[in-house]
Amino acid sequence: MFTGSASIEIVIAVIAIVFFIVGAIINKRVIHQGQQTSAEIDLQKIEELGLSKREYEVLCEIASGLSNKEIANKLFVSESTIKTHVSNVLVKLNAKRRTQAIQIAKKLQIIEQ
Amino acid sequence: MFTGSASIEIVIAVIAIVFFIVGAIINKRVIHQGQQTSAEIDLQKIEELGLSKREYEVLCEIASGLSNKEIANKLFVSESTIKTHVSNVLVKLNAKRRTQAIQIAKKLQIIEQ
DNA sequence: TTAGTACTCATACTAAAGTATGAATTGTAT
DNA sequence: ATACAATTCATACTTTAGTATGAGTACTAA
Numbered sequence: 001m002f003t004g005s006a007s008i009e010i011v012i013a014v015i016a017i018v019f020f021i022v023g024a025i026i027n028k029r030v031i032h033q034g035q036q037t038s039a040e041i042d043l044q045k046i047e048e049l050g051l052s053k054r055e056y057e058v059l060c061e062i063a064s065g066l067s068n069k070e071i072a073n074k075l076f077v078s079e080s081t082i083k084t085h086v087s088n089v090l091v092k093l094n095a096k097r098r099t100q101a102i103q104i105a106k107k108l109q110i111i112e113q
Numbered sequence: 114m115f116t117g118s119a120s121i122e123i124v125i126a127v128i129a130i131v132f133f134i135v136g137a138i139i140n141k142r143v144i145h146q147g148q149q150t151s152a153e154i155d156l157q158k159i160e161e162l163g164l165s166k167r168e169y170e171v172l173c174e175i176a177s178g179l180s181n182k183e184i185a186n187k188l189f190v191s192e193s194t195i196k197t198h199v200s201n202v203l204v205k206l207n208a209k210r211r212t213q214a215i216q217i218a219k220k221l222q223i224i225e226q
Numbered sequence: 227t228t229a230g231t232a233c234t235c236a237t238a239c240t241a242a243a244g245t246a247t248g249a250a251t252t253g254t255a256t
Numbered sequence: 257a258t259a260c261a262a263t264t265c266a267t268a269c270t271t272t273a274g275t276a277t278g279a280g281t282a283c284t285a286a
Binding site: 067068069083086087090096097098 | 273274
């Protein structure tokens with residue numbers, strides 16, 4: 001009886017430890033995969049903000065440090081078009097400046113860190 | 114015997130699942146703590162760039178999305194002083210604009226991501 | 227077909243950012 | 257004491273950024 005209940009406890013302890021470790025390892029792999037593959041951009045939040053495809057493109061170029069003229073050249077449109085997009089982005093992100101828009105976008109996880 | 118072994122298996126299964134989850138949770142917390150603590154700002158690179166204490170301060174405020182006037186108010190100096198600092202920061206980081214300075218500073222790991 | 231949305235562009239403006247120059251002050255190292 | 261770096265500030269200027277408004281085009285859903 002003593003030996004029996006003791007062996008059961010050991011078995012349980014071993015199982016507990018093994019699965020504790022397995023859980024930790026699997027969790028680590030999942031997180032690392034997540035870090036490598038997805039930059040974790042919240043696509044849903046982009047839609048919630050009402051950002052159009054083009055506006056989001058412009059936001060990303062702003063975050064990469066480009067001027068309106070440079071963005072215009074890159075996207076093959078006029079600078080005035082970019083200004084329109086930028087203004088819309090600022091309203092939708094509730095930002096006063098493009099630098100603030102970058103910060104807000106990072107916090108909302110809608111652009112790369 | 115059937116009921117006995119079955120109940121033991123259930124207990125073992127429950128313990129396995131519980132410790133699997135516990136292992137995963139603890140692992141996640143450890144990782145998150147690690148992300149919080151390590152900001153990994155390259156102080157040496159700041160010196161190499163020749164950024165002064167005040168210039169670096171201004172750079173950080175730029176990155177947080179503030180305007181020159183807002184930075185001036187925060188640091189209790191005139192806007193013209195901030196403009197001087199900003200110009201110096203741009204030269205030292207080899208940036209054309211403040212948005213580009215933010216990007217470069219992030220790549221050099223001299224500001225928070 | 228029509229209403230709506232997204233994208234485009236222009237013009238005209240105001241505001242903010244950035245440059246250039248010169249200068250005064252302070253603390254520090256030689 | 258003096259040279260030096262850092263910080264501060266101003267004035268004048270050019271360049272970007274951002275706002276406001278109106279309008280044309282294209283695509284899509286009702």
